[in-house]
Amino acid sequence: MKKIIIIGSGNAALCAAISALEHGAQVTILEAAPETEAGGNSMYTAGAMRFVYNSKEDLLPLLNDPNDERIPNTEFGSYSKEKFQSDLLSFNDGKPLSLQQNILIDNSYETLRWLSHHNIKFDPIYSRQTFEKDGKFIFWGGLTLEAEGEGVGLVASELAAVRKLGGKIRYEHKAIKLLSEGLKVTGVICETPEGEIEIMCDHVILACGGFEANKALRKEYMGEQWANAIVRGSKYNLGAGISMALELGAAFEGNPDGCHATPMDMHMPNYGNTDIPYIERKNYRKICYFLGIMVNANGHRFVDEGINFRNYTYAQFGKAILEQPESFAWQIFDSKVDELLYAEYRFWDASFVEADTIEALVQKMDGINKKQTLETILSYNNAVDHTVNFDPTILDGKATKGLSLNKTNWANTLDRPPYKAYPVKCGITFTYGGLKVNKNAQVLDQSDQPIRGLYACGELVGGVFYKGYPGGSGLTSGAVFGKIAGHTAANA
Ligand SMILES: Cc1cc2nc3c(=O)[nH]c(=O)nc-3n(C[C@H](O)[C@H](O)[C@H](O)COP(=O)(O)OP(=O)(O)OC[C@H]3O[C@@H](n4cnc5c(N)ncnc54)[C@H](O)[C@@H]3O)c2cc1C
Secondary structure, X not given: OOEEEEEOOOHXXXXXXXXXXXXXXXXXXXXXXXXXHOOHHHHHOOOEEOOOEOOHHHXXXXXXXXXXXXXXXEXXXXXXXXXXXXXXXXXXXXXXXXXXXXXXXXXXXXXXXXXXXOOXXXXXXXXXXEEEEOOEEEEOOOOOEXXXXXXXXXXXXXXXXXXXOXXXXXXXXXXXXXXXXXXXXXXXXXXXXXXXXXEEOOEEXXXXXXXXXXXXXXXXXXXXHHHHOEEOOXXXXXXXXXXXXXXOOEOEEOOOOOEEEEEEEXXXXXXXXXXXXXXXXXXXXXXXXXXXXXXXXXXXXXXXXXXXOHHHOHHHHHHHHHOOHHHEEEEEEOHHHHHHOOHHHHOOOOOOEEEOOHHHHHHHOXXXXXXXXXXXXXXXXXXEOOOOOOOOOOOOOOOEOOOOOOOOOOOOOOOOOOEEEEEEXXXXXXXXXEEOEOOOOEEXXXXXXXXXXXXXOHHHEOOOOOOOOOOOHHHHHHHHHHHHHHHHHHHO
């Protein structure tokens, strides 16, 4: 029986464990955090997962409640392989799809089916991925399902599957070095409350996240300004997996400065507010900018808020905010869209100001050039095309005309009080650059040869995302590469 050590206990690690266990391996998971903080970024997620599907019939076997009474009244559409390909390609800066991206796409649906066989079930994301139209729920962004109970539910169900299959997990075991003999990885050194220990094994699967929580590495790989980003997720993702593998001669793959970063509430602390349950922490996110406008400290708009569905912009707009003077922005809405704003805008700890006139609102917005902000709103309002109807279920083409930076879709005038403005800053979610793997999730060295006994999955795999990210792809990537790493290591 193969002895496999998996480092990390998030979605990627747990998928690797399930897969290795079902192929007859003996699995021990080593997790740096105590049990109460384990599960990594995966615990913070909404559990949304992007995958290829052709119709509602493909979704039904994955559902926690296929008899939900809303289902007959829902247009789920489809998400084709070609659409997933073009979504990823649109962020590749002209590069063709990488091997890793093709693996993600080709295995996405099958991996979701595999999870559902292990009793990990899913719900349609009615709250954030549909708008109601003519009495029907319309999905609009290629992302339809989230794990039952969101990230917390996903990790709990996966952990239950690991335990049912006989896997073991040791908390407060922080991997600090890989052991090797010749060119083969043979074990791991860990820091534990009892001191440093060596654990020997046949294979190591690295699944311990990117380097987003490591300020020094962020500065080194991504540039000085990334020191100012706030970390949205786990404080334990310090890049240890990448560093340990690089020390053994592994190759780095992907954009070192690529990352997922999102507009977040100005007052969110690092790692979210850890005094509240995981499920509430994501409410600091503020991603409904497409329903209004964003202005920077100088009072200028700086992105086309409606350039695409927000699933294709929210992970890039964090960086856009970081790059603004003083690295913050304000999002401005009027009451026409109030009901469409996600629940997070009504979160008890949301920062915002409110007023009955635009002038009074702007007076309440701290840190900005108020005169310019008023001018920006006025010229935006004057530029809105009134001949097109607003429709958030499609790219409606309701645009502004004649501005130096137009808004391409969903451009409503800001004219119905009360008005609200939300201050936001950049929250880093996870890093894109990481280890180079082959189709078996084996870590490759500088000459593209597998480092024997070493596998990788999840955030620390490079070459899956480059300049951007279609929402819900991170968990699917972790599951796809975790499943592959687990069974190849078990069968090696
Ligand atoms: C707020 C938020 C919301 C998100 N929402 C979504 C979403 O809805 N859908 C989606 O697809 N993606 C989402 N993401 C991205 C998603 O979280 C990641 O892509 C995914 O969870 C990464 O999984 P992973 O298993 O690779 O890493 P993680 O889940 O972060 O797990 C890494 C684990 O490794 C452990 N670890 C780190 N270093 C060591 C070490 N040296 N030794 C031992 N253990 C170590 C950590 O403690 C952690 O448990 C979100 C992220 C955040 C922060």
